Amino acid sequence: MRIPGPFRVLVVLLLVVLSWLVGSALFGGESGSPLINFFTGKRGASVEPTSAETRPRKYKCGLSAPCPPKHLAFRLVSGAANVIGPKICLEDKILVSSVMNNVGRGLNIALVNGVTGELMESKSFDMWAGDITVLLKFLRVLHEGTLVLVASWDDAATKMDDEARRLFEELGSSVAKKLAFRDTWVFVGAKGIENKTPFEQLMKNNKNTNKYEGWPESLEMDGCIPLRPPGARPLEQEGV
Known part of the structure; x- marks a missing residue:
């Protein structure tokens, strides 16, 4: 057919x-x-944003927003239990970390020039079995305006004495007197600060609330530190 x-x-x-x-x-x-x-049966295809467009932009040290002019971007991360070491970042530069092999149990401290933002020195102090006089000598000779960035790991307070607590209070700490065995602490202060610093966090060691067995959770803090006025003389550290 x-x-x-x-x-x-x-x-x-x-x-x-x-x-x-x-x-x-x-x-x-x-x-x-x-x-x-x-x-x-499909409708007109819409243009999907790329992953680069949807991913939040990160600024120095991973901040979600840029710092104002004449401010230093920072991020502090305390150690987690006695396993993961702390980290200190300033202006997108890692000053202290396990990768750099310059961390230790206790207090990890970076000293920064408050005028230029340059790292002056970083050091760790064993607050469980170390010598507290080493920390005291380190803190006593700080010059006016020196920035002090602190991140704890494992135990930050067993060797802490009254003088050490007082010295941290003079740097702007509000919690130095309360710091106890295995508390987690991050802190940014300065020699000669007039008021208490806004950059400080404390997590108490409490068996009922600890994230890790025997340790509280790690703390993370970031922000923008104002530099000293342009006319201020550069800082130096002596006798450490």
């Missing part, structure tokens, strides 16, 4: 369209084509 002419034309057209659709699917034709969408 012969197929009527008009019907043959319709069959040919359908074969052409189907061949084109198959070819587009196999060879990467545009999925957003109106014709394909018509046959597949």
